[in-house]
Amino acid sequence: MTPLFPVRPRLLLGPGPSPVHDRILEALGRPTIGHLDPQFLAIMDDVNARLRRLFGTENTLTFPVSGTGSAAQEAAMANLLEPGDTAIVGINGVFGGRLKEMAARMGAQVVSVEAEWGRIIDPEQMIQAHRKHPEARLVAIVHAETSTGVHQPLADIGRHLADSDTLFVVDTVTSLGGVPTELDANGVDVAYSGTQKCLGVPPGLAPISFSPRAVERIRTRSVPCQSWYLDAGLLADYVGEGAQRKYHHTAPINMMYALHEGLLMADEEGLDARFERHAEVGGRLQTEVEARGFSMFAQEGYRLPQLTAARLPEGTVEGPLRKALLEDHGIEVGGGLGPAAGAIWRVGLMGSGATHENVDRLLAAIDTLLA
Numbered sequence: 001m002t003p004l005f006p007v008r009p010r011l012l013l014g015p016g017p018s019p020v021h022d023r024i025l026e027a028l029g030r031p032t033i034g035h036l037d038p039q040f041l042a043i044m045d046d047v048n049a050r051l052r053r054l055f056g057t058e059n060t061l062t063f064p065v066s067g068t069g070s071a072a073q074e075a076a077m078a079n080l081l082e083p084g085d086t087a088i089v090g091i092n093g094v095f096g097g098r099l100k101e102m103a104a105r106m107g108a109q110v111v112s113v114e115a116e117w118g119r120i121i122d123p124e125q126m127i128q129a130h131r132k133h134p135e136a137r138l139v140a141i142v143h144a145e146t147s148t149g150v151h152q153p154l155a156d157i158g159r160h161l162a163d164s165d166t167l168f169v170v171d172t173v174t175s176l177g178g179v180p181t182e183l184d185a186n187g188v189d190v191a192y193s194g195t196q197k198c199l200g201v202p203p204g205l206a207p208i209s210f211s212p213r214a215v216e217r218i219r220t221r222s223v224p225c226q227s228w229y230l231d232a233g234l235l236a237d238y239v240g241e242g243a244q245r246k247y248h249h250t251a252p253i254n255m256m257y258a259l260h261e262g263l264l265m266a267d268e269e270g271l272d273a274r275f276e277r278h279a280e281v282g283g284r285l286q287t288e289v290e291a292r293g294f295s296m297f298a299q300e301g302y303r304l305p306q307l308t309a310a311r312l313p314e315g316t317v318e319g320p321l322r323k324a325l326l327e328d329h330g331i332e333v334g335g336g337l338g339p340a341a342g343a344i345w346r347v348g349l350m351g352s353g354a355t356h357e358n359v360d361r362l363l364a365a366i367d368t369l370l371a
């Protein structure tokens with residue numbers, strides 16, 4: 001049957017969603033079963049085990065939240081914060097700004113540590129802010145700032161916070177599966193992600209991981225989590241191995257198949273090989289576009305391979321070029337956000353999209369458009 005609104009495929013080289021491999025599309029089409037069916041619970045347990053390995057953590061409470069990355073981001077803030085708490089938030093792009101907004105809506109007093117868009121947040125500044133506010137319940141920062149292409153270092157902040165009662169929360173939406181996250185080695189208590197960036201799975205699930213001390217904090221809250229849907233205490237009774245498997249909400253069954261397939265593919269490739277592929281392909285794109293007159297937006301030495309933010313060559317106007325790239329070449333890239341709107345392109349080489357062939361296709365299209 002011809003669909004009423006047929007969709008032409010695109011080559012997704014923007015900030016997400018990323019291209020979805022046929023194996024994952026096939027997994028989505030498997031028979032829908034019940035969320036308490038032992039077959040489904042076995043798949044979910046395997047998803048959680050593979051997520052732990054990918055995150056680099058032994059955290060028992062690791063599972064996919066129903067929703068996109070923003071749902072897990074909100075889950076992190078809603079579960080850890082109570083009204084009146086202090087939250088220290090690093091802001092150097094859109095997603096740090098959202099962390100602040102969410103923390104404020106939970107009733108927290110937010111201490112912002114800001115850096116110019118395109119630059120990392122100096123870990124020392126975060127540590128100083130914590131020395132000034134040792135009462136802070138959490139310190140939150142974005143590992144891979146998708147609005148700027150900046151790769152934020154985590155280890156020094158994590159090491160500093162390990163000796164305190166303050167939890168370390170990290171946004172790994174664009175890092176998970178593309179660059180190492182190593183939660184335990186970096187002293188991260190809570191990290192969340194999404195399926196449609198470097199995992200190459202459609203949008204709809206959002207992995208999250210809580211350390212034992214984060215779980216303890218949630219269990220000892222004085223007021224309940226303001227979100228019932230995202231309450232990690234309630235969710236733990238369903239998602240945890242050996243838990244009561246108590247119904248909370250219906251898990252997105254077919255999306256779980258898709259995430260499972262994506263994680264299998266990551267493990268088959270090998271995590272180190274996967275990170276190496278992203279590094280190599282993204283590094284090559286950055287060299288090639290610089291040779292064509294683009295200039296990198298993110299600070300040298302701290303550039304994400306999976307998300308290239310670049311100013312266009314002098315004398316070009318980005319909007320019409322990006323439109324022609326989509327309409328004439330079938331390739332999607334992202335424009336700039338906030339202060340970078342109209343000034344940059346954001347090119348994602350994520351998941352199964354991170355290939356030399358895709359770099360070749362994009363460069364050929366750019367050469368045609370700029371000619």
Ligand SMILES: *Cc1c(COP(=O)(O)O)cnc(C)c1O
Pocket residue numbers: 016068069070071073095142144145146171172173174194203
């Ligand atoms: C995409 C993204 C989010 C939000 O995820 P959605 O899936 O769009 O809800 C949060 N943080 C970062 C760094 C992102 O790139």
